[in-house]
Amino acid sequence: MAEAAAVVAESLAGYRARAARAVLEQVVLPGEELLLPGQEDGEGPGSAGERPLRLNAGARSGGRVVCGPGLRRCGDRLLVTKCGRLRHKEPGSGNGGGVYWVDSQQKRYVPVKGDHVIGIVTAKSGDIFKVDVGGSEPASLSYLSFEGATKRNRPNVQVGDLIYGQFVVANKDMEPEMVCIDSCGRANGMGVIGQDGLLFKVTLGLIRRLLAPDCEILQEVGKLYPLEIVFGMNGRIWVKAKTIQQTLILANILEACEHMTADQRKQIFSRLAES
């Protein structure tokens, strides 16, 4: 029994909470606990004899730290709930401790308020359209939430149409609701997406990468052919080019971008540009 006890002690000793700052940009697994910057002293074995000197003792980031996707508060620590890379963003205005989140790769979309998504109209019941956005429930879209829509002037939306809109209500307890106007009442690019084109699905991580401010992939794609493209945060992309062949090529490139390195991508683009 003594051996067994020793073995158990050794296997349990490997686990302790780590400082969030020390784990940035590394892969974290569900179940790990992270310490916020104000709590790092005196934690963990081996630090008993040393207290690091703090240069700005007054500037503790004891302000509000925002817990983003993949993290949950657990007492005064952060518990990781999804697998991915831990990221941090400094606060812009200097207040608070910034945002921590886990960048995970996922295909299934969960509606979030404010996200712009592409949905497919599945049913029309009375004054509400039911729109499939890829989540667990279809979202509801009122016919009055289009630019210039009134009770007499109904928008021309049929079952099977593609809609680009944003969520105004999206939480775990209620049915998600979306609209195709912004807070000023203007469409701002939202509404029914036109005829033709191709809708396909990619992972959520790829969409976030493509929508990042300086995305090379988009710039290169833009130089290839003239195209119209709509990105939905639910993993759906609608693309339309002059001919069907070009549309299909673009769709294949975007789907393949997930797995290609930058060099492979440049090769493919240069080969396409020549032909």
Place this chain on the structure above:
Amino acid sequence: MKQVLKESLPTNGDTSVLAGVYGPAEVKVSKEIFNKATLEVNLRPKIGLPGVAEKSRERLIRNTCEAVVLGALHPRTSITVVLQVVSDAGSLLACCLNAACMALVDAGVPMRALFCGVTCALDSDGTLLLDPTAKQEKEARAVLTFALDSVERKLLMSTTKGLYSDAELQQCLAAAQAASQHVFRFYRESLQRRYSKS
């Protein structure tokens, strides 16, 4: 079933199980739970239709997953884990548990910890064998399967068959806890490899 969100193929020696997770997806009104996700596990044997043995294993796997998955974040949805046995050479339940855990992690289902399955067999001399083959399981006096969580190696689920004493149970549990280290290390390495490609 529209899209498989993750397929994973852990192999305990020659036992391999393919796992897929669908969810959080729509759930039938009769099965929905108002404050948490409905977890369903489907275990398909290599040959034939699922029978009673599969049902009981499904129940064990479901209870383990429910202890670990944060279902409260997705009420009135369903999370389905489908396991297909590709080859069975012993320690099947442990392999299914490992596959289910990796599939859940990869699908992005929020979890409070990882879990792994370890099988122990005690033969007639009292020797402890970890991850027994089918032959060793048949000849063993007792076969014990444990599901352990990754945070403090606590016991999530145990299912046992055969005769064993109290002290032997503790011994097996300790050995399983030590062995689970290797499984968790494997999880960590494979997930790091996956994220290093992007």
